[in-house]
Amino acid sequence: MRHSFGIPRGIAVAGCTATLILAACGGGGGGGSDSSAGGGSTATAADTTVGPITGFGSIIVNGVRFEDNAARVNDDSGNVISSSALRLGMTVEIRGSINDDGTGTASDISLFSELKGPLADLDTAAGTFSVLGFTIQTDGATIFEDVAGLSGLANGDFVEVYGLRSGSTITASRVEKKDPSTSADLKLRGQVANLDTATTTFTLGTATINYGSASVLPSLNALVDGAFVAVRSDAVPSGDTVQASRVQVVGNVPFSFDDGGKLEIQGVVSDFTAISSFVISDITVDASNAVFLRGSADDVGNGTRLEVEGPYSNGVLTATKAKFEDGSGIDEFELHGTVSNFVSLASFQVRGVTVDASGSVLFERGTADQVANGRFVEVEGSVDSSSGSAVLVATKLKFEDVSGGDGSSDDNSGGSSGSDDNGGSSGSDDNGGSSGSDDNGGSSSSDDSNEFEFKGTISAVGGDTIQVGGRSVTITSGTQFRRITREQLVAGAFVEIKGELQADGSVLAERISLED
Numbered sequence: 484m485r486h487s488f489g490i491p492r493g494i495a496v497a498g499c500t501a502t503l504i505l506a507a508c509g510g511g512g513g514g515g516s517d518s519s520a521g522g523g524s525t526a527t528a529a530d531t532t533v534g535p536i537t538g539f540g541s542i543i544v545n546g547v548r549f550e551d552n553a554a555r556v557n558d559d560s561g562n563v564i565s566s567s568a569l570r571l572g573m574t575v576e577i578r579g580s581i582n583d584d585g586t587g588t589a590s591d592i593s594l595f596s597e598l599k600g601p602l603a604d605l606d607t608a609a610g611t612f613s614v615l616g617f618t619i620q621t622d623g624a625t626i627f628e629d630v631a632g633l634s635g636l637a638n639g640d641f642v643e644v645y646g647l648r649s650g651s652t653i654t655a656s657r658v659e660k661k662d663p664s665t666s667a668d669l670k671l672r673g674q675v676a677n678l679d680t681a682t683t684t685f686t687l688g689t690a691t692i693n694y695g696s697a698s699v700l701p702s703l704n705a706l707v708d709g710a711f712v713a714v715r716s717d718a719v720p721s722g723d724t725v726q727a728s729r730v731q732v733v734g735n736v737p738f739s740f741d742d743g744g745k746l747e748i749q750g751v752v753s754d755f756t757a758i759s760s761f762v763i764s765d766i767t768v769d770a771s772n773a774v775f776l777r778g779s780a781d782d783v784g785n786g787t788r789l790e791v792e793g794p795y796s797n798g799v800l801t802a803t804k805a806k807f808e809d810g811s812g813i814d815e816f817e818l819h820g821t822v823s824n825f826v827s828l829a830s831f832q833v834r835g836v837t838v839d840a841s842g843s844v845l846f847e848r849g850t851a852d853q854v855a856n857g858r859f860v861e862v863e864g865s866v867d868s869s870s871g872s873a874v875l876v877a878t879k880l881k882f883e884d885v886s887g888g889d890g891s892s893d894d895n896s897g898g899s900s901g902s903d904d905n906g907g908s909s910g911s912d913d914n915g916g917s918s919g920s921d922d923n924g925g926s927s928s929s930d931d932s933n934e935f936e937f938k939g940t941i942s943a944v945g946g947d948t949i950q951v952g953g954r955s956v957t958i959t960s961g962t963q964f965r966r967i968t969r970e971q972l973v974a975g976a977f978v979e980i981k982g983e984l985q986a987d988g989s990v991l992a993e994r995i996s997l998e999d
Contacts, residue, residue, distance in 0.1 A: 529590070530581040531740035533764065534749035534790070535574050535624075535645065535656035539834035540819025540861075542569065544577055545747045545790050546806075546977075546998060547587045548819070554579070554589040559596065559670075559713065569594065571816060571836065571866060571873050572626035572657030574645045576738055581745065584938065585977050585998055597653050599643040599661070599670045600720065607633050615671050616690035616723040618652045619644055624812035627868035630660040635871070641667065647788070648673075648764050649751035651688030654788070654810070669716040669725060672737070674765060678708045687714065690723050697727035705732040711765070736798075737765045746800050747792040749808065755785045763791060766800050773802040774975035776997065777967065782807065804975060814878055814966065818862045825856045833862055833875075840877040849882040859884035935984035938998055941976045955989040956980050967997035 534545045541551040554577075556566050569575070575594050581587040597617075604613040610621040610633060621633055630636055636658075643666075645657040651673075661667075673687035683695035685706075692714055699706055706712070711733040718726040740746050750764035758780045759771040768791055770780065783789065788810055793803040818833040825831040828851055829841035840854065840862070854860070864877040939952025947958045949972060958969065967976070972995070982992040 529578050529741055530745040531738065532577045532747040533738055535572050536569060537815055538817035542589065543817055544575060545749055547581055547585060549577055549579060549587040549589040551589045551592060554592050556592045558594050572645060574656060596643050596645045597648060597672055602636060602640045602642050603638055605636060605638050614642065614644060615669065615720060615725060617688045620652060620654045622654065622810035624810050624815055625655045626657045626866050626873050628657065628659040628873065629871055631869050631871045636660065647750040649753045654751050669720065670714065672713050675706065675708055675710045675712055678706065690725055692725050692727050694727045694730050697730050699730045701732065706730065710735065711737045740795055743794065743796055745792065746795040749790040752783060752785055752787040752789060758783060763789060767798060768800045768802055770802040770805050773805040774973060775805050776973065776976050777807040777971050812865050814863055814865060816864060816866050816875055818875060822854060822856055822858045822860060828854060833860060837874045838862055838877055839874055840880050842876065844877050845879045847881040848885045858882060933983045935990055936981045938979045941972060941974050941978060943974060944972055951978060951980055956992050957989060958992055962992045963994040965994060965996040
């Protein structure tokens with residue numbers, strides 16, 4: 484895991500010296516196969532997921548719902564922090580294991596932001612601004628904290644930006660306004676270019692970094708063109724020149740994944756030459772044999788926002804799956820947990836996030852008047868930052884404590900829909916994992932034996948029928964689609980099916996939702 488202040492490939496060791504513990508042991512990825520630089524644990528060919536947090540229950544990144552009870556969590560200074568410090572839109576690197584049912588177990592979670600510094604070149608019409616020479620692009624998925632959206636910012640404001648990198652442009656997933664009197668240190672990340680040892684300078688994007696008086700870790704010899712670095716400064720920048728106080732060489736790749744392990748990463752396409760060769764977040768991708776969701780290979784080009792997954796080896800991520808992201812933020816966020824601080828449908832909390840379910844909301848397994856403190860629910864929706872903090876505006880609320888056990892018994896359980904002997908977890912049985920409790924994977928409602936809900940991977944598509952988790956699903960004129968269209972149904976897509984269970988075990992689909 485260990486993202487921004489990690490040990491580069493070739494010098495990672497299981498035990499760090501006292502002078503490097505803070506700067507390196509908890510920090511960021513060195514790239515390569517030795518991942519021991521962060522708490523002393525070593526994983527062989529572990530799965531790695533990089534992207535913004537889109538939900539909690541325990542933590543959801545790139546559509547994968549990770550159990551994080553036993554995970555080490557650290558910030559990008561190498562400090563161990565509580566998972567309660569994580570917020571929607573923050574970018575993280577998660578190391579652990581990913582299951583076929585869309586769940587996972589995190590062993591390490593590293594939080595990192597891309598930039599921190601004074602805002603300039605604000606253009607509210609274009610949704611852009613700059614920080615330390617980098618262009619920041621905002622969109623419908625950007626979360627703002629301590630400021631009422633982009634219109635509440637002004638040139639000169641001090642901000643911290645989390646997001647998805649494409650060269651010197653960052654697509655922001657979260658923007659936090661900071662008080663410079665208490666949080667004025669600068670930081671930026673990127674790949675060294677134009678290294679000049681005579682003038683002790685190099686460039687990151689369009690910013691010039693002067694490292695003449697900086698502490699360079701692990702050594703000056705590690706600072707070379709092409710290396711990925713994290714830079715800190717405690718001085719006011721002079722134009723686009725930053726006087727560094729510390730430069731941490733991360734390694735030859737920006738993240739600490741294992742060669743031969745699985746990598747899931749979200750970002751904006753750059754350096755596109757062919758579907759077999761393009762770059763996402765500084766990672767070379769070959770998607771020539773990938774299954775595409777919400778689009779096709781012909782739709783990929785520079786500026787396309789994609790989530791890709793597959794094995795990483797010899798410097799290339801060979802994508803087995805690629806999903807298009809539109810950046811709208813519509814129905815992108817998800818919470819699983821116990822209702823608390825209930826004031827009204829317009830104001831309650833789940834996993835510490837304020838929820839507004841007073842609008843047009845689809846309620847499942849219950850009704851609006853049953854929302855109350857202590858109820859265990861799943862909430863989906865979009866985030867509204869106009870109040871100066873993130874509010875999840877719900878479009879769907881499902882009660883998860885009505886069948887298969889009381890899900891509220893463990894608020895940190897990481898996403899079990901129930902606690903019965905069949906696993907209770909969405910996607911845990913041989914039929915793709917139902918949210919319910921019967922022997923076939925489970926009815927989603929205790930008072931309607933024909934109502935059926937389960938998750939699984941599409942294995943075949945033919946006419947009005949698809950095969951999901953070994954079960955035949957029939958599409959009708961009344962079938963509703965969420966996050967996917969009928970035309971986008973392809974083998975390899977992980978979906979949730981809700982419908983009417985038939986006597987032969989097939990399902991007549993009422994709704995099909997893309998889950999990955």
